[in-house]
Amino acid sequence: ALHGGADAGPAAGLPAWVGALAAPAAEPLAFAAGGVEWLAPCTPEAVDAALAETPDAWLLAGGTDVGLWVTKQLREPRRWIRLGAVAALHVREAGAADFEIGAAVSLADAFELMRTDYPELDRYWARFASPAIRASGTLVGNLANGSPIGDSAPVLIALGARVVLRRAGDAGPVRRELPLEALYRDYRVQDRAPGEWLERVRIPRRAPGRRVLAAKLSKRVEQDISAVSLAISCEDTHGALRGVRIALGGMAGVVRRAPAAEAVLEGVAPSLERFVRAGAALATDFAPLDDMRASREYRLAAGAGLLERAWHAWYGSGPVGVEDPALDAVGAADAGSPR
Ligand SMILES: Cc1cc2nc3c(=O)[nH]c(=O)nc-3n(C[C@H](O)[C@H](O)[C@H](O)COP(=O)(O)OP(=O)(O)OC[C@H]3O[C@@H](n4cnc5c(N)ncnc54)[C@H](O)[C@@H]3O)c2cc1C
Structure with missing residues (x-):
């Protein structure tokens, strides 16, 4: 299933065969083995049709999640549908x-x-x-x-x-x-x-005056899953924050926005006090679970700390800032001092 293709070059610094693995193809591919069907259609319409026929088929994009269902959970679908061969995608x-x-x-x-x-x-x-x-x-x-x-x-x-x-x-x-x-x-x-x-x-695309910050807390800096992640974006024009959007991972069963925290910041002049209040409002927005990565208390405190960090990164001059790599290494294990 290795399709070459000039327009799907590998990511910078990686060997050419990596690009070939992901490249679009001119011809569809289909085979079956051991009761499992493999399809690599070339058009989105063919993906539609294959999924309409078997809605429980597994789509295969890069395989970095779904591959683990096979190798770790020993599961397999009756039909795979690979997306990488579709040029339009x-x-x-x-x-x-x-x-x-x-x-x-x-x-x-x-x-x-x-x-x-x-x-x-x-x-x-x-x-x-x-x-x-x-x-x-x-x-x-x-x-x-x-x-x-x-x-x-x-x-x-x-x-x-x-x-x-x-x-x-x-x-x-x-x-x-x-x-x-x-x-x-x-x-x-x-x-x-x-x-x-x-x-x-x-x-x-970026609107004028839009500020953006994202931060991930995990036990290791590299190759680790988030305990808590937060992203905030807002426009800072004419002395007031507008269009505030805050979303967090690790705080609920899905990644979600934080409407109460957003409301604390919307339309007001940015101040540390407001960002701290927005952080406190996360307890209204979320009731996180305890698990092996972090406790409920840690997640709420860490989320609040990350909002405070946004203020320091954008407006502050103190020692806490997103440019300090050591901050990203602050792990969920360090539950006593979320920043
Ligand atoms: C070692 C390792 C480290 C990782 N680290 C991180 C990390 O730091 N952060 C993080 O967020 N994730 C991480 N992941 C998870 C994974 O790499 C990402 O979620 C990745 O973006 C999944 O993309 P994929 O193309 O490989 O998806 P696949 O594995 O191909 O598919 C994932 C799921 O989505 C479905 N799917 C794929 N494309 C579509 C589509 N177009 N429409 C509908 N359904 C579709 C598949 O059927 C499957 O159910 C890690 C995984 C590994 C193995």
Whole structure:
């Protein structure tokens, strides 16, 4: 199933065969072995049709999540549908209003595109897994997997991203566009009809005066899963914060916005006192669970600390700031001193 392709080059610094693995193909591929079917269609319509026929088929993007279901959980679908062969899903464009990122675009390529407008996210993205995973895993796969501790959803929700869903209809594809946060209804429950899949994500280009900050807390700096992650975005014009969007991972069964905390900051002049109050409002927004990564108390205190960090990063001159790598290494184990 190795398809070469000139327009799907490997991520920077990786060997050419990595690109070939993910490249679009001119011919579809289908075979069956051991009762399991493997399809690699070349058009989105063929993906629609295959999913309409078998809605319980497993879509395969980069395989960095779904591969573990096979190797660790010893599960297997009756049908695989690989997305990487569909050229249209490799779309990666900076439009006037949005970045358009298709379902086959790797995390590395998506992050590189977003760097055009949001270079301050680079450090956060560097905390996502490892270069190898970022080269094979896709951004849309991370959103589709919908983990409550997935790292891209908080940022994309804070930026106001929308996902485009599609499925087969009687007269061609039926598409829906949803704010990303509306996709996630409950733990592992998404607003998706049978046979519906994610075609692409649209991420708004940067508006003038928009501030963005994202932070991830985990026990290790590299290759570790978040205990808590937070992203905040707002416009800071004419002395007041507008369009405040705050999203957190690790605080609920899904990555969610924090409406009470947002309300504390919306329309007011930025001050440390307001950011501290917004942090306290997280206890209204969330009732996090205790688990092996962090306690409920730690998660609430850490979320509040990250909001406070946003104020220091944007307006403060003190020693606490996102430029200090040691801060990112503050782990969930260090529950006594979330900053
Ligand atoms: C070592 C390691 C470290 C990791 N570290 C992190 C980390 O730091 N942060 C983090 O957030 N994640 C991490 N992950 C998880 C994983 O890498 C990401 O979630 C990745 O973005 C998944 O993308 P993928 O293309 O590999 O998805 P796949 O594994 O191919 O698919 C994931 C799920 O989404 C479904 N799916 C894929 N594409 C679509 C689509 N277009 N429409 C509908 N359903 C679809 C699949 O059927 C499957 O259920 C890590 C994984 C590993 C193995």
